[in-house]
Amino acid sequence: MSVAAPARIDVFRIPTRIMFGRGVSERVAEPLGQVGAKRVLIVTDPGVVNAGLVGPIEQRIRDAGIAYEVYDGVVPDPTVGDVDRCFERVTAMKADALVAVGGGSSIDTAKMAAVLMANGGSALDYVGSDKVPKPAAPVVAIPTTAGTGAEITINSVIADPEAHKKLVIISPNATALFALEDPDMTRGLPPFLTAITGMDTLVHAVESFVNKNTYAMTRALAIEAIRDAAWALPRAVKDGADLDARERMMRAVVSASLAFSNTRLGNVHAMALPLGGWCHVAHGTAVAVLLPHVMDFNRTAAPERFEAVAEAMDAGKDPRAAVSRTHRLIEEIGIPARLSQCGVTGDTIQAMAKDAMQSGNIAVNPRETTLADIEALYRAAL
Ligand SMILES: [Fe+2]
Structure with missing residues (x-):
């Protein structure tokens, strides 16, 4: 008898x-009520406060009679220490x-602080897949970008500046509840910012759609996200008020995040984290330049x-047309075409390629990839 x-x-x-919907952020007190929240910390950054986006949220929380404080100390690319600082306020x-x-x-800082609220320890204890034992404390995430999808995904990224690394925590216990x-x-x-955060979404969708873990349900979501982002991104960049x-x-963002949370990504994301760690290239810029x-x-x-x-990007049916359409899109929305325009030099390529090969995203990339391939891809994008 053969074993299947x-x-x-x-x-x-x-x-x-x-x-989902216009104005839904004004209903922030509803999910807080559902979890019986009595004392809430709003986690944000000064730019978002100055843009007037936090005031209306505070008002709704006040109206609901829930005690709250505002922590506006979030920094770009938060480190383990930055998560600890937020947790101290909590x-x-x-x-x-x-x-x-x-x-x-902001959303990743809050997610990781919420993990510490339920599990103790340090963010470093939870790096990797499924290392968070207990569900995080309740987080209501209200994104102001579209976006990384951090409000939905089971991934959080924490920087380790000394090791030039970005650490990834992947766990269904390290997510926002709402x-x-x-x-x-x-x-x-x-x-x-619209351009680079939007490109992150498009890359999530493309990588999820073509990788080895994809299946019918995730593909349905990913292809819809590609169609939506290819149509909407140039318009949103050109006229921010085009609602x-x-x-x-x-x-x-929602479709792409649901897809890639369940499939992982591919070479673009494996290569983008070292560009952040070694050369401080913003995540959205890194993934955009690498994608084509x-x-x-x-x-x-x-x-x-x-x-x-290619079809979803309205570029015909030839796979090569998908590549050229992506090059054109990046140009149209004002993102540099080359890594050398983002402060990257050839010196760090070997170190970055080695780090990229450690990523679990390499194994699910549709084409087998070697260290030499990654180095060649960095050089092609330089
Ligand atoms: Fe990303």
């Missing part, structure tokens, strides 16, 4: 409850829930998938 190979089991995890005010208002850095996806909150986002474009970009080069490298390994990507 074990059947493949597809697991789809959505730990976050998602509310402890000092005895908060029982967090409201994150901002981009990926995501309030309000396109109005992205209205004032400047064009360049149809803003709304469709946010829909792209990695698509070109991958297209022969999954030609039908890349045909579908």
Whole structure:
């Protein structure tokens, strides 16, 4: 009797409850009420406060009779120490829930502080996959970018500046409990930030759609996200007040995040983290510059998938057209075409390539990838 190979089991995890629609951020007291929150810390950064995005949220929390404080100490690329600082404020005010208002850095800081509230220790204890024993304390995440998807995904990124590394925590216990996806909150986002955060979404969708872990359900979400982002991103960059474009970009974030949380990503993300760690290139810029080069490298390994990507980007049916459409899109939305324009020199390529090969995203990339391939891809994008 022959032994059958074990059947493949597809697991789809959505730990976050998602509310979507214009003005939904004003309903922040509802999820706080559902978890019985009595003392809330709002986690944000000064730019978001100055943009007037936190005041209305505070008002709603006050109206609901819930005690709160504002912590506006979030920095871009938060470190383990930055998470500890936020957690100290949580402890000092005895908060029982967090409201994150901002981009990926604010939301990841809040997610990791919430992990410490439930599990103790340091963010370093939870680096890797499924290392968080107990569900994080409740976080209501209100993104002001569209976006990293940090409000939905089971991933958080923490910087380790001494080792030039970005550490990834992947766990369904390290997520926001609620995501309030309000396109109005992205209205004032400047064009360049709209462009790079939006490209992150497009890259999440493309990498999830073509990688080895993809399956029918995640592909349905990812291809929809590619279609939405390719249509909406140039419009949202050109006119931030185009709320149809803003709304469709946010829909792209939700679809892409649900897809890639369940499939992981690919070479672009494996290569982007070292660019952040070694050369301080913003995540969205790094993934945008790398995307067309990695698509070109991958297209022969999954030609039908890349045909579908080209079609979703309204670029015909040739996989090569998906690559050239991506180059044009990046130019159109004002992102530099080359890494050398982002302060990267050839000196760090070997070290970055070695770090990139440590990423779990290499193993799921559609085309087998060696260290030499990664070095060549960095050089092609330089
Ligand atoms: Fe990303």
